[in-house]
Amino acid sequence: MTEKYNMPDARGHFGPYGGLFVAETLIPPIQDLNAAYQQYMNDPEFIAELDADLQHYVGRPSPLYYAERWSRELGGAQIYLKREDLNHTGSHKINNTVGQALLAKRMGKTRIIAETGAGQHGVATATVAARLGLECVVYMGAVDVARQSLNVYRMKLLGATVVAVESGSKTLKDALNEALRDWVTNVDNTFYIIGTVAGPHPYPAMVRDFQAIIGREAKQQCLAQAGRLPDALVACVGGGSNAIGLFYPFIDDESVKLIGVEAAGDGVETGRHSAPLCAGKPGVLHGNRTYLMADEDGEIIETHSISAGLDYPGVGPEHAWLKDTGRAQYVNITDNEALEGFHALTRMEGIIPALESAHAMAYTMKLAPTMCKDEIIIVNLSGRGDKDMQTMAKREGIEL
């Protein structure tokens, strides 16, 4: 790459992907949001407040931890974990909600809405809303409400109203539909905090910019600890916010391989999966053009993954672009493989990962042994596994 990476364009396009595909009612609030985002991302006072929050409230920088025992066991590349699981609320999601909540405050909005899959983004949103004294409504698919009841309880403790969405497949995409409906209806006082790098422009770029702290830190830390850049980055991809947050600051570093790991559910060949980049095709959903899981008539099909956070039929448009240009590579990991990754990290390093992150761990177990001992992999440990205890116990036939 000779030119510096500079996506998206002014209208939010990453090549053919991204853009602004929403009903007319949403255009004015999105224009307002875009104006505020452009203004404040260049406002030293805003950036200083954001940095202070990230340091003192979120607990950044998160460590880059050298997983020495696991690296030795796998017998290949040296593995470093970016410890987003150690952030306040237990995942990378708070990097973005802290930023968007500050924007909401600057814009004078009094009500926050969000969609959530695993509940991590919902918790991170409810958390910042509580801190700023803003009303908070979180939309969550009824299926996810059932499988992530711990996070539902956390959100309620934080003062949020959790709405169980009963339409469609009752998962993340339906929660997003419902949140968009709420926003259309309450545009005057409401700020919609989208949790991933999807949605209409400027969300994919804005969420990326808030999450890019992950990659900026990782780069500095890797240089400081290992004396050089990593050879590969590995991160799970649902909507893709933790992955883009890690990848983005490395896009111009051509020697660094970027590898996104999608959820293969029961296996891509079974059709029961959540891997649009590996097995979908381009289309338009939720405000942007990207790879989607849809049938031949363009109807969105149901997705499957053991991990609620990856159970989404689309993916951020920047990932679609990075795939098409070949800058990033996208692979997939089944439910069963993810469980192996989950157990391996837990037993080897004493760290219980979120099931989402376990997909990245499982791919690392395949990748590391194929690499040399002097090579480095950074894996994004995007969240901690406490929220998944019930799912794991149920899967293993244990009653808690």
Next chain:
Amino acid sequence: MSRLAATFAELEKTGRKALIPFITAGDPNPDFTVPMMHAMVDAGVNVIELGVPFSDPMADGPVIQRASERALAHKMSLRKTLAIAAEFRKINQTTPVVLMGYLNPIEAMGYEAFANAAQTADIDGVLTVDLPPEEAEECTALLKARGIDPIFLLAPNSTDERIQKMDALGSGYIYYVSLKGVTGAGHLNTTDVANKLQQIKAHTTLPIGIGFGVKDALTAQTVAALGDGVVVGSALISKIEANLDNPEHAKQEICELLSAMRLAMDSVGA
């Protein structure tokens, strides 16, 4: 002159306003739709908006969303919706049919293939909810080249600049979404709508159809006085939903409601 332009011109001559029903193709079953369309014409409607079912109708309320789900349960699709329109056109050559739906089914078919298929089915207009002018140039050009009117939405919070955009890119008519929210929601504020219509009319000569919040003969009459057409959707589909075990009864109730609206609307100018 397009069928839509001719329809609005003819109505204007007699000082009447267009009654524009919206139903979802294939709801409650695929055999229901063509006879329903003919019956609505008999009840006095001027343009038919035919909803293309979509799995994720983000701008619609629960009533139209459930209509989509019922239609999709019968494997309804964009292709089959076009077939329904073509079937209707075999008997009726005068009433304009406007497809209303979301972009992804069109993306899946391909813009050019869709434009060709819409022309073959003798579709008069296409309203794609999640395709604002910013992204619509390619699709709009293909439709216009085939004599199909691209129809755009305007909202209460649309600026002058956007009204001008819709005027430049759209044709046939403009669909004014009279309140912030999803289909089937809330109540109309007549003064707000009247003020907004004045602003819109300052920037476009296209006819304005007003929708969202039209529930009965009285609201239809009120809204008719403000614009050039009245769009009614959720109120009709509610009748389908209330009579799922007896679609014929739903058809009868829908026609009664539309006839009452027609009567009330026509008595405005009289």
